[in-house]
Amino acid sequence: MNDNDCVLRVEEIHKSFGDKEVLRGVSFDVRRGETKVFIGPSGTGKSTLLRCINQLTLPDQGRVWLDGEEVTNSGARINHFRQKIGMVFQNFFLFDHLTAVKNVELALLKVRGMSKAEAREKALTELRQVGMEDWADHYPAEISGGQAQRVSIARALAMDPDVILFDEPTSALDPELTREVLEVMKRLAREGMTMLVVTHEMGFACSVANEILFMENGVVAERGTPDMLMHDPQFTRTKDFIGRFETYRQGD
Amino acid sequence: MEVLSILIDWFPYVLTGVGATIGLVLSALALGFAFGLPMALGQVYGSRPMRSIIGVYVWFFRGLPILILLFLFWFGIFPAIGLGSLSAFVVGAIVLGLRGAAYQSQIFRGAIQSVNEGQMIAARSLGMSRLTAIRSVILPQAIRIALPGWSNEYPNILTDSAVCYAIGVAELLTITSRIVTQTHVTMPIYLATAGIFIILNYGGLRVLHGLEKRVAIPGFGSGAV
Numbered sequence: 001m002n003d004n005d006c007v008l009r010v011e012e013i014h015k016s017f018g019d020k021e022v023l024r025g026v027s028f029d030v031r032r033g034e035t036k037v038f039i040g041p042s043g044t045g046k047s048t049l050l051r052c053i054n055q056l057t058l059p060d061q062g063r064v065w066l067d068g069e070e071v072t073n074s075g076a077r078i079n080h081f082r083q084k085i086g087m088v089f090q091n092f093f094l095f096d097h098l099t100a101v102k103n104v105e106l107a108l109l110k111v112r113g114m115s116k117a118e119a120r121e122k123a124l125t126e127l128r129q130v131g132m133e134d135w136a137d138h139y140p141a142e143i144s145g146g147q148a149q150r151v152s153i154a155r156a157l158a159m160d161p162d163v164i165l166f167d168e169p170t171s172a173l174d175p176e177l178t179r180e181v182l183e184v185m186k187r188l189a190r191e192g193m194t195m196l197v198v199t200h201e202m203g204f205a206c207s208v209a210n211e212i213l214f215m216e217n218g219v220v221a222e223r224g225t226p227d228m229l230m231h232d233p234q235f236t237r238t239k240d241f242i243g244r245f246e247t248y249r250q251g252d
Numbered sequence: 253m254e255v256l257s258i259l260i261d262w263f264p265y266v267l268t269g270v271g272a273t274i275g276l277v278l279s280a281l282a283l284g285f286a287f288g289l290p291m292a293l294g295q296v297y298g299s300r301p302m303r304s305i306i307g308v309y310v311w312f313f314r315g316l317p318i319l320i321l322l323f324l325f326w327f328g329i330f331p332a333i334g335l336g337s338l339s340a341f342v343v344g345a346i347v348l349g350l351r352g353a354a355y356q357s358q359i360f361r362g363a364i365q366s367v368n369e370g371q372m373i374a375a376r377s378l379g380m381s382r383l384t385a386i387r388s389v390i391l392p393q394a395i396r397i398a399l400p401g402w403s404n405e406y407p408n409i410l411t412d413s414a415v416c417y418a419i420g421v422a423e424l425l426t427i428t429s430r431i432v433t434q435t436h437v438t439m440p441i442y443l444a445t446a447g448i449f450i451i452l453n454y455g456g457l458r459v460l461h462g463l464e465k466r467v468a469i470p471g472f473g474s475g476a477v
Contacts, residue, residue, distance in 0.1 A: 054377060056373060056376060056377060079379045079380070079381055080379065081379075082376065082377055082378065082379040083378065083379035085377075086377075087374075087377040089370065089373070089374065089377075091370060093368075093370035093371065093373060093374035094374070095371060095374065095375075095389055095393075096368070096371070096393060096469070097389075097392045097393045097396065097469050106378075106388060106389075107375075107378035107379060107380060110380060110384050110388050111378060111379045111380055111384070139469055139470045141469075141470050142470050152374075155378070156378075159378060159379065
């Protein structure tokens with residue numbers, strides 16, 4: 001790890017569930033401020049890959065480094081690394097018993113050990129970032145899916161992570177709500193947040209990604225800038241996938 | 253009205269029985285909570301041996317009639333372990349409490365298991381330890397979910413507490429029987445006692461429903477939304 005710019009290194013990740021090998025050796029480096037987007041058919045291990053990075057799922061083989069420190073096999077220090085690796089889930093997973101602002105505060109209080117006043121101020125700042133400060137005192141059941149996802153992004157941001165993992169953040173949302181969440185994510189990307197995004201939103205991928213990784217059968221089948229994947233004739237499988245995807249959408 | 257005057261005369265004595273009954277119920281509920289909740293956590297998150305031990309405990313205390321449990325502890329187990337000097341009240345409260353713990357553990361276990369697994373995943377993804385996640389995320393939700401079922405424990409223990417009559421705890425039924433023996437008035441006295449149980453039952457459930465409403469959260473768990 002000589003390259004100081006490399007914030008996250010993922011090396012040869014393998015993962016099987018029973019007989020099914022979901023990940024068959026995935027490697028990549030992430031530079032600070034970079035947005036990488038993972039696309040590909042369902043069941044090709046994209047979500048599992050994200051969970052292997054912060055060890056919510058333990059990989060069978062392979063290693064992960066954050067800022068030059070090994071995340072894999074780190075024992076109890078995993079809780080330290082997870083603070084630095086934010087995660088946003090398809091189904092938001094907001095804490096149902098807490099208001100929006102308390103959702104953002106909780107880890108600041110319990111993990112970072114902030115005072116109540118500090119945590120409240122930081123939480124409100126993060127909610128403002130995602131346009132949810134007016135909803136601070138509402139419970140998850142009282143806000144829309146798009147709003148809930150924005151709160152969950154604020155919750156991840158509050159830990160000042162080095163990188164945020166987005167696991168299909170808009171797959172549970174209708175197009176209108178999808179747009180409001182993607183707006184927030186685009187802004188984060190522009191502002192220099194390092195992001196790994198699993199998504200089916202090709203428009204987002206093309207406009208924000210520094211690199212798109214097309215995954216198929218547990219490996220990165222093709223990878224390149226959006227421009228390359230769209231126009232370079234050598235990337236046939238990505239174009240084929242996107243083509244099928246678009247046809248399906250139009251036929252919808 | 254001779255009967256009425258008997259009731260009035262004996263009322264202060266009846267109140268001591270009411271006090272003892274309430275004392276039994278509150279101690280048993282508290283003991284059941286103090287043991288039942290950790291047992292539930294042990295059954296959900298504990299090692300296999302721990303789960304087995306708790307399973308045996310629950311099987312034992314749910315499997316025997318309360319009166320047999322009471323006799324076992326009063327005549328056998330407590331004297332055998334050098335606790336023969338415990339008062340009947342304390343033994344009654346402990347046995348009701350240990351049995352309540354078995355039931356409460358299953359109420360809380362169900363509630364903990366019904367909390368969406370995403371709650372734990374999200375908590376861990378933020379760097380919380382499992383213990384912190386359980387304390388700050390899982391339990392606040394599980395206890396709210398458990399509350400309606402838990403409220404059942406109150407009338408159960410209240411009515412069960414009358415078996416402590418059998419070991420001579422001076423609770424409501426014991427007091428009533430003594431008054432019947434003294435006055436030779438039967439039905440009016442038992443009816444009055446039944447009335448007192450009903451009032452205690454109603455009052456306690458009102459308090460518990462109030463609590464459910466107070467801790468209710470929009471779109472979540474129990475109580476008014």
